[in-house]
């Protein structure tokens with residue numbers, strides 16, 4: 001098998017047995033993430049602007065991935081419930097949360113984060129009535145040049161690509177969540193299959209957030 005999980009001294013890692021890339025571990029205490037957390041503000045972080053709530057809101061991250069977006073939201077003070085379909089990615093994040101909970105600085109942030117192994121196109125009832133949902137499932141990329149950075153490249157190679165937006169919007173609506181934020185590459189102008197038009201967009205350096213309002 002090409003990919004496997006391995007317990008390393010640095011934490012649980014996804015290992016590519018054939019590739020050149022170093023093992024992928026999730027580290028919420030990395031210097032770059034600590035710096036980003038220290039500088040957090042509603043003006044600087046596009047995602048916090050898109051959620052448009054005071055600290056303490058409840059956000060459903062329907063596509064947890066490595067949990068970086070969730071960490072940013074939780075660092076601002078939001079409570080984030082993450083859902084992840086891949087058992088491997090779920091285990092990587094769970095391990096990262098366990099390690100981060102031992103760190104005095106990260107512990108209060110991690111206390112606002114939870115992850116569940118779940119396919120979020122089915123409504124996850126404990127998230128009923130949350131303030132906002134986030135969707136970032138790796139939509140099909142047209143251009144080869146638009147590779148995601150660092151760890152995300154390996155994640156993409158491991159998981160593959162391709163997702164439809166409509167089932168996520170339908171699940172958010174079924175949960176009575178009014179605001180759904182969809183993260184896409186900045187220059188991806190292709191309309192998403194079977195999806196309504198966003199109400200508005202926020203554009204950052206590398207990504208764009210499309211904001212949808214569900215009828216609830």
Ligand SMILES: C[S@@+](CC[C@H](N)C(=O)[O-])C[C@H]1O[C@@H](n2cnc3c(N)ncnc32)[C@H](O)[C@@H]1O
Pocket residue numbers: 062063064065066067068069070083084085086089118119120121136137138159163
């Ligand atoms: C691009 S990553 C998300 C990155 C994340 N925003 C972050 O900051 O680390 C996409 C993740 O969504 C997960 N995913 C895709 N479809 C899903 C679904 N229906 N339910 C739950 N997770 C899903 C994939 O397994 C992958 O881990």
